[in-house]
Amino acid sequence: MAAPALERPTATAGTQTVTMAKALNLGLRAALERDPKVLVMGEDVGKLGGVFRITDGLQKDFGEHRVLDTPLAESGIIGTAVGLAIRGFRPVCEIQFDGFIFPGFDQIVSQLAKLRFRSQGTVKVPVVVRVPFGGGIGAVEHHSESPESLFAHVGGLKVVSCSNPVDAYWMLQQAIECDDPVLFFEPKRRYYEKAELDPTTTPAPLFRSRVVRPGSAVTVAAYGPMVRTCLDAATAAAEDGTELEVVDLRTLSPLDLGPVFESVRRTGRLVLVSEAPAESSITSEIATRVQQECFYSLEAPVLRVTGFDTPYPPSKLEEGYLPDLDRVLDAVDRSLEY
Amino acid sequence: MSPEQWTRPKTEGTAGPPAATAAKPTREQVIAGLRATSEGGADLVQLLTPEGQRVEHPDFELDVSTAQLRDLYRDMVLVRRVDREGNALQRQGQLGIWVPLLGQEAAQIGAGRALKPQDMAFPSYREHGIAWCRGIDPTELLGIFRGTDHGSWDPIKKRFHLYTIVIGNQCLNATGYAMGQRFEGKVGDQDGEATMVFFGDGATSQGDVHEAMVWSAVYDAPVVFFCQNNQWAISEPLERQTRVPLYQRASGYGFPGIRVDGNDVLASLAVSRWALDECRHGNGPVLVEAFTYRMDAHTTSDDPTRYRLADEQEAWKLKDPIERLRVHLVRDHGVEQDFFDGVQAEADELAARFRDFCFAIPEPPPERIFSEVYAEETPQLAAQREEYLQYLAGFADDAMAGGVR
């Protein structure tokens, strides 16, 4: 797998500069081409190409029975995807916005997550649920939420989040190939950030986290939209002579904490960054595990920079709600003060 | 069937379901039903033709004075003007998004003016015309779209619930509210209370809407389901949500369903009044399908050129709700140009006030993030707020000391 785009020096033959939105589109296209059982389904995914145009042009090329404009009902989308999967298809469902996954929550938790277990492995449900998530785009209510921890809490589901176009391209295809149900969280505020994509390279494994910037002073771990924020914070900190090591978690269930433990053993400090509210979240889980595994290496308590434990505020307040570079650096400073 | 028959489906037996919902429809019936999903069909209640001709309907009488007609006209022109201004403000970067109402003025003003003060209304997110009728100043809508609040009116006092963005949710909430009206004995005569809930054609696919219809039926809740069938759910045409005309679904739940010309403010008013009256007398629920068309994009983030046909839009232009009432006022009521000029001037003034207000909306203070999350604040949240405000104060200190981060 190539290093993140930022660190890739020059474009070579076969590579192209793509946005994350385009990378996801290309990933879906590749999956649809590779396997006739792959379906794309959701509201407005056909002619419109989805509200974010991630499915742009797919219905035109693969037809209405591979790329389905579904009725407007999330429970329906997930529930029928479960049925289609039982029948041997590999549906990729699009949920229009994070806040609209809840009408489909019941089907995800009650059926999608549990069928394999209930059937002792005889029934597999290889469904991918794509969810554009997180804030920072100035949207109205229900369009900026970070519900990923709710799904990571459910046994039987896998939960991943990409942070850059290259990962987006590969991780989506890997999720579709995976025989387990995967909740695929896409950082919508990063949809239009670009990187070089070389579809001929070998991708990194799906359920693995990765160090995306080495450093020695403090470990900063994040996923999805906050990886970019942490990389920017690391650049700013470096100007002051503080080297941050940034870990992109990539997979939230199962968590892959090996690289985090290893990093914390070297730096002695950990700052976790997530847009989601702090209480009972993925960051709570990581903090617990790190203090169990790295207790003797820690020079400071594990610190968190997160959204607040409130409903998502009106967009004029999201700048304060969402972790930004300053809040990350503030936590880094506090960690270093111990 | 007359409205009277619809209201007593249990005692009168069934008059036979409409063709397309019969147990085994013929191929032709299915096709006819499908066509009726996207064309008005014979069951459309109309009191004013697209040419502005007043017509009678055997079941729906409406006695309106010239003064009342003028008021309805004024309502429609004013909300359209506000709507266009909202659209323009979004284009100018002043609003994050705007949800256009263009083309749906008659459906909303008809329904909105049928509501009585004691009634409750549950909107979706496009109900600027209903808001207007409930006495919400249009400026009170702006915060939602500018991102300063989630709705600034008092939903209890105005009897107009907050806008609901999650499709279909409000139908169950409205049903529960209406159940409460019944439990409290507030139905039974013409002074009774009723609830009206607004949603789109797309919403009818949601489980919540189905559940709301089941619940309202089994509890005889005084709720009018007012579906504005504007033909599109973002890019998805009506055919993607249903195989039968939506109003016909009501019979499956055991209450009356009726389709009204949503571009005819008089029909919308008459049918809504009837439906609300049924509810206040304890004969609800009722489903009203207002057959209309979304003349603009779904929202300012949408691109209808990707999916909509231009000639479809042209055809609907000819059914413009405001224009047909104007013609009727001029031709049959001798209303002079002065009146129309006056309304236009008033609309422009309102739009200017709306615009000025938009620019003047203050930014919400940062502590708003933490306010009113719970009735009884938790110590954790209080601590989060303290920590956050201290963090912000640190910046102020830095700035005063000339420091930079």
Ligand SMILES: Cc1ncc(C[n+]2csc(CCOP(=O)(O)OP(=O)(O)O)c2C)c(N)n1
């Ligand atoms: C549960 C849910 N899913 C998806 C959306 C995104 N969305 C917003 S409006 C809309 C279409 C609604 O169409 P319709 O119900 O016909 O109402 P209209 O906007 O046409 O008035 C969609 C899919 C949403 N708001 N809520």
